[in-house]
Amino acid sequence: MVSRSNGIVKAVLPNGLTALLKEIHTAPVASLWVWYRVGSRNEHPGITGISHWVEHMLFKGTPRYSENDLDRLVSREGGARNGMTWLDWTTYYETMPSDKIDLALEIEADRMVNALIKPSEVNKERSVIINERQGAENSPSFRLFEEVQAAAFKAHPYGHEVIGHLCDLQAMTRDDLFGFYKTYYVPNNAVVALAGDFDTREMLDKIARRFGRLKPAARAPRVTSVEPPQTGERRVIVKGEGTTCYLMLAFRSVAASHPDFFPLVALDSVLCGASGLSFTGGATTNRSSRLSRALVDSGLAADISGGVTPTIDPYLYALFATAQPGSPIDDLERALWAELERVKHQPVTQAELDKAIKQTKAQFVFGSESVTNQAFYLGFCEMFADYRWLHTYLDRLSAVTVEDVQRVANACLTQDTVTVGRYLPQG
Amino acid sequence: MPCAANIAQAELSNGIRVFAYENFASPAVVVSGYLVAGARDEAPAGVPGSAAVDGGPNRAGLAGFVADCLTRGAGSLSYEQIFERVESVGATLSVSGGMHTTGFYARSLAEDLPLMFDLLSDVLIRPTFPAAEIEKERGEWLTSLEERANSARAMAGLAFNELCYPEGHPYRYSIDGYPETARAVTRDDLAAFHQTYFAPQGMVITVVGGVRARDAHALAQRAFGDWRATRPARQDMPPAPKIVGRHSRHISMPGKAQSSLMLGYPGPSRHDPDWIRLALMNSILGQFGMYGRLGESVRKDQGLVYYIGSRFEGGIGPGAWYIYAGVNPKWVDRVVEVSLAEVRRIRDRKVRSQELRDNQSWFTGSLPLQMETSEGIANQIVSMARYDLGLDYLLRYSELVHSITPADIQAVARKWLDPDNFVMVTAGP
Numbered sequence: 001m002v003s004r005s006n007g008i009v010k011a012v013l014p015n016g017l018t019a020l021l022k023e024i025h026t027a028p029v030a031s032l033w034v035w036y037r038v039g040s041r042n043e044h045p046g047i048t049g050i051s052h053w054v055e056h057m058l059f060k061g062t063p064r065y066s067e068n069d070l071d072r073l074v075s076r077e078g079g080a081r082n083g084m085t086w087l088d089w090t091t092y093y094e095t096m097p098s099d100k101i102d103l104a105l106e107i108e109a110d111r112m113v114n115a116l117i118k119p120s121e122v123n124k125e126r127s128v129i130i131n132e133r134q135g136a137e138n139s140p141s142f143r144l145f146e147e148v149q150a151a152a153f154k155a156h157p158y159g160h161e162v163i164g165h166l167c168d169l170q171a172m173t174r175d176d177l178f179g180f181y182k183t184y185y186v187p188n189n190a191v192v193a194l195a196g197d198f199d200t201r202e203m204l205d206k207i208a209r210r211f212g213r214l215k216p217a218a219r220a221p222r223v224t225s226v227e228p229p230q231t232g233e234r235r236v237i238v239k240g241e242g243t244t245c246y247l248m249l250a251f252r253s254v255a256a257s258h259p260d261f262f263p264l265v266a267l268d269s270v271l272c273g274a275s276g277l278s279f280t281g282g283a284t285t286n287r288s289s290r291l292s293r294a295l296v297d298s299g300l301a302a303d304i305s306g307g308v309t310p311t312i313d314p315y316l317y318a319l320f321a322t323a324q325p326g327s328p329i330d331d332l333e334r335a336l337w338a339e340l341e342r343v344k345h346q347p348v349t350q351a352e353l354d355k356a357i358k359q360t361k362a363q364f365v366f367g368s369e370s371v372t373n374q375a376f377y378l379g380f381c382e383m384f385a386d387y388r389w390l391h392t393y394l395d396r397l398s399a400v401t402v403e404d405v406q407r408v409a410n411a412c413l414t415q416d417t418v419t420v421g422r423y424l425p426q427g
Numbered sequence: 428m429p430c431a432a433n434i435a436q437a438e439l440s441n442g443i444r445v446f447a448y449e450n451f452a453s454p455a456v457v458v459s460g461y462l463v464a465g466a467r468d469e470a471p472a473g474v475p476g477s478a479a480v481d482g483g484p485n486r487a488g489l490a491g492f493v494a495d496c497l498t499r500g501a502g503s504l505s506y507e508q509i510f511e512r513v514e515s516v517g518a519t520l521s522v523s524g525g526m527h528t529t530g531f532y533a534r535s536l537a538e539d540l541p542l543m544f545d546l547l548s549d550v551l552i553r554p555t556f557p558a559a560e561i562e563k564e565r566g567e568w569l570t571s572l573e574e575r576a577n578s579a580r581a582m583a584g585l586a587f588n589e590l591c592y593p594e595g596h597p598y599r600y601s602i603d604g605y606p607e608t609a610r611a612v613t614r615d616d617l618a619a620f621h622q623t624y625f626a627p628q629g630m631v632i633t634v635v636g637g638v639r640a641r642d643a644h645a646l647a648q649r650a651f652g653d654w655r656a657t658r659p660a661r662q663d664m665p666p667a668p669k670i671v672g673r674h675s676r677h678i679s680m681p682g683k684a685q686s687s688l689m690l691g692y693p694g695p696s697r698h699d700p701d702w703i704r705l706a707l708m709n710s711i712l713g714q715f716g717m718y719g720r721l722g723e724s725v726r727k728d729q730g731l732v733y734y735i736g737s738r739f740e741g742g743i744g745p746g747a748w749y750i751y752a753g754v755n756p757k758w759v760d761r762v763v764e765v766s767l768a769e770v771r772r773i774r775d776r777k778v779r780s781q782e783l784r785d786n787q788s789w790f791t792g793s794l795p796l797q798m799e800t801s802e803g804i805a806n807q808i809v810s811m812a813r814y815d816l817g818l819d820y821l822l823r824y825s826e827l828v829h830s831i832t833p834a835d836i837q838a839v840a841r842k843w844l845d846p847d848n849f850v851m852v853t854a855g856p
Binding site: 130 | 792
């Protein structure tokens with residue numbers, strides 16, 4: 001089954017594997033991303049962090065490619081590669097000189113089903129991942145966000161960090177990892193996204209040859225958890241080292257498929273500046289945004305940022321502020337709420353909204369320059385919507401009105417659906 | 428491939444070099460470059476007229492603070508107006524102070540390029556340093572220094588440079604300054620630094636993206652062509668003496684879960700004739716694939732760390748060479764032992780030719796990826812200008828890389844790597 005739209009070709013192979021292709025001939029480069037519909041959303045207590053750990057194990061070799069082969073073969077062709085695990089997905093990519101992209105196809109088709117996950121390697125990787133977690137724990141913002149997330153969700157697995165709890169990282173076994181891998185790493189749970197300098201028809205053949213013979217498996221278990229409504233403010237305090245206070249306000253957000261998602265993106269841009277969609281960042285400064293003017297220019301905060309994440313289930317719209325030395329965190333929080341009340345009670349101006357939309361468009365254009373980002377976009381939006389989400393993104397954002405923004409501000413930014421986190425340094 | 432044949436080069440009458448590279452595949456344009464003013468122009472300790480504070484320079488961080496304050500008001504524009512203009516069109520504009528130079532960067536849609544040039548010339552030539560705005564910027568500076576004091580990686584880096592470079596050497600001091608200097612710097616200091624050191628001599632402007640080269644040159648000429656300032660000549664960078672013996676320091680940071688480790692010493696500049704061989708040798712040691720041989724022994728074989736690697740900072744002066752890692756405190760000794768064994772191995776035994784070939788083809792094969800975007804191309808051109816590599820450097824690059832032999836790798840490893848004499852810092856619990 002093949003469909004085409006806006007230069008993107010989508011094919012679903014008989015084994016259920018979805019392929020998305022976009023030819024771009026501006027540079028002799030191609031980027032392959034393989035996405036799996038599995039992330040921390042698919043975990044439960046006892047196996048938190050397992051998606052990320054499995055991702056690590058996919059770099060540890062198959063019967064065909066040893067761990068060192070995997071490192072060496074891509075690098076020596078000048079390729080860049082990595083893997084990432086998030087709430088809703090796990091993804092692996094190789095960006096290569098376009099005449100070498102077949103190697104990436106071979107590697108990804110092979111490790112979709114043949115990862116060894118050897119017991120001895122599992123134990124070595126256990127300490128690597130615990131190290132990764134400890135590195136993150138060195139940062140106060142990680143510790144604060146972990147607590148806020150945990151307080152914000154009671155029933156839904158979005159409540160734990162992707163890296164998982166230490167106790168689970170200490171206790172999980174090779175069988176846990178291997179079973180999880182076999183459940184979710186199947187062609188009918190995967191999306192192959194390619195962008196770059198290739199011929200679509202030829203590339204579809206190559207994909208079919210390598211991925212088409214992989215056997216489909218039972219449909220992966222569905223996530224049934226639904227977070228119950230929140231009916232009052234939640235508040236957490238994290239104490240720790242250092243001398244800097246941090247403040248986080250995390251509001252219940254909406255799923256990417258919800259009609260309020262785009263107004264929320266516009267609202268975030270008005271409040272905190274546009275943040276773009278690229279996985280490589282590329283956000284602009286936000287010094288003319290409302291919250292920067294109110295909090296940073298007034299000397300209460302050194303920095304303010306916000307972010308809307310497109311997710312399958314409703315997640316969080318989080319605002320994060322770094323307090324300036326000597327600025328009381330109560331004053332900072334009060335000033336932040338005052339700005340949120342203002343945006344709820346008075347509509348933003350058309351000029352502010354136009355700016356927010358232009359910023360987001362520009363970020364999108366800048367992000368599209370890189371073939372790696374383009375392939376990322378293709379697979380990314382397939383995780384929570386489908387590829388058409390991508391090319392309607394700018395149109396749907398442009399259609400947002402000042403009334404939409406005000407309505408969404410009133411729906412989202414309420415004291416009854418917030419989790420407030422404060423990091424209080426003890427230094 | 429950007430080269431002399433397709434990079435349009437021009438020199439303005441005041442000495443500014445302008446490089447334009449047309450890339451109509453991109454609707455965006457990047458302006459990237461630098462001028463010759465930096466932290467090494469802050470009077471270091473021991474220089475007449477600059478009283479040192481606590482053995483350090485009393486103005487450390489001044490160059491960086493000047494750069495940060497340039498966008499706080501310039502020409503007839505206020506801080507608010509500058510950022511309103513930039514952000515309204517979704518553009519980015521930034522200036523940042525480094526050790527040797529002050530870098531600037533702008534990215535916008537092609538249609539907004541004239542605006543970006545207007546703003547760049549205002550902020551670089553005509554900053555107004557409004558007193559109230561400087562105090563706001565100072566507040567952000569002090570916050571970032573507080574956060575730095577709570578970052579194990581940053582604190583390890585500070586201590587590492589203090590142990591590596593002698594008193595009075597610019598590399599000893601942080602380009603971000605210290606709380607004492609952040610509180611002491613005055614508006615007059617900013618204005619004087621700008622007045623004295625910001626000048627067109629040595630300045631480089633690179634324009635890459637969907638704009639005709641002649642239009643880019645015309646915009647650069649209009650924005651910067653009439654700038655006539657001059658700056659005093661620089662003294663030579665003092666040498667960085669060789670480290671003798673092992674010098675260790677632990678920065679105690681209770682409450683941290685992990686220690687940051689740095690081990691190394693002052694290394695060669697980017698201008699050193701050994702550079703490309705060193706870069707390749709270091710790739711084998713601590714970069715290729717997943718952190719090179721260090722990654723293989725320390726992470727893959729023993730599971731001791733999540734990240735480890737080695738790097739030559741290079742740059743215009745004697746930047747350091749070091750191994751870095753994030754380590755559980757109880758494993759620091761083992762990580763150091765295994766890492767030093769790798770340093771010895773690359774000195775004592777020639778690398779296998781296959782390993783060298785893999786690294787060589789990574790060096791040359793990854794060039795197209797580095798130049799996927801206008802920003803990537805601009806970085807390459809700025810680097811060719813900065814290190815006098817010649818605009819055909821990328822054409823010569825493959826031959827340079829592939830001419831290197833296992834004996835060359837061993838020779839530079841023996842010359843530049845030393846497993847017995849180094850500085851070692853850990854910061855953590």
